[in-house]
Amino acid sequence: MAETTYNGYCVKCKEKRDFQGNVEVSKTGMNMAKGKCPVCGTTMNRILGKAKPADAS
Numbered sequence: 001m002a003e004t005t006y007n008g009y010c011v012k013c014k015e016k017r018d019f020q021g022n023v024e025v026s027k028t029g030m031n032m033a034k035g036k037c038p039v040c041g042t043t044m045n046r047i048l049g050k051a052k053p054a055d056a057s
Helices: none
Strands: 004-010 015-025 030-036 043-050
Touching: 004 030, 004 043, 015 043
Parallel strands: none
Antiparallel strands: 004 015, 015 030, 030 043
16 A cells, blocks of 8 residues: 555654554554654554454355
8 A cells, every 4th residue: 555644643742743654454443544753753643443344245
């Protein structure tokens, strides 16, 4: 997947920042944008919503 720009909160800088990230599915089944803070390099996450279930055929 291509990287996309997302807006998230950096807990180290304590500010909202735009970051480049990829969408991943978490253990709890939520879509998350995951990337690095452009200023300090800390991993940033943004929860995007519930992942679509796999085809149950």
